[in-house]
Amino acid sequence: MSKDPQVATMEANIKEKTGKPVSHWVKTAKASGLEKHGQIVKFLKEEHAFTHGYANLVAHQALASSADHHDDDDLVAAQYAGPKADLKAIYDKVVQAVNGFGKDVELAPKKAYVSLRRKKQFGLIQPSTKTRVDLGISIKGKAPEGRLEASGSFNAMVSHRVRLEKAADFDAEVKQWLKEAYDAAG
Numbered sequence: 001m002s003k004d005p006q007v008a009t010m011e012a013n014i015k016e017k018t019g020k021p022v023s024h025w026v027k028t029a030k031a032s033g034l035e036k037h038g039q040i041v042k043f044l045k046e047e048h049a050f051t052h053g054y055a056n057l058v059a060h061q062a063l064a065s066s067a068d069h070h071d072d073d074d075l076v077a078a079q080y081a082g083p084k085a086d087l088k089a090i091y092d093k094v095v096q097a098v099n100g101f102g103k104d105v106e107l108a109p110k111k112a113y114v115s116l117r118r119k120k121q122f123g124l125i126q127p128s129t130k131t132r133v134d135l136g137i138s139i140k141g142k143a144p145e146g147r148l149e150a151s152g153s154f155n156a157m158v159s160h161r162v163r164l165e166k167a168a169d170f171d172a173e174v175k176q177w178l179k180e181a182y183d184a185a186g
Helices: 003-016 022-031 037-048 050-063 070-079 084-098 173-183
Strands: 106-110 113-117 121-128 133-135 160-165
Touching: 003 022, 003 050, 022 037, 022 050, 050 106, 070 106, 070 113, 070 133, 084 106, 084 113, 084 121, 084 133, 084 173, 121 173, 133 173, 160 173
Parallel strands: none
Antiparallel strands: 106 113, 113 121, 121 133, 133 160
């Protein structure tokens, strides 16, 4: 199985920015004696000035978990399998936009949704029904209005929800709300 192109790019960027290959940082992480993913991420960020995304990648590799995101890919594929397959185009459009926000974006797939993170979570993408993806957005202090609904019982990790039934529903207005959340999470 070949390496995910995004992982390969991140590895090249780590070497360019630090002057040392990922293998060096994996050894450094292992030598730290830390055993939990979050501890390794914190160590790399605080002691070696890593961004969250790079620290996350090294932590995955140090712990021999889904370093090249094949497990993550499986989680996303399962979310959009069967009757929800047509919703994948919405997911792809949102991810493409989010990846354009900055190099520190982290996609963290869970069983039912994909968390959008920077230094903290700023959104999530969840195929909630056979016909709808719910985009959760964290924008503190912004009043719900129109399509930008209060999250309510949808998900306590976000403040708002936008219902997307087709890729065109993720328009400039929705992208701007998500960008506001990204900016605030930095």
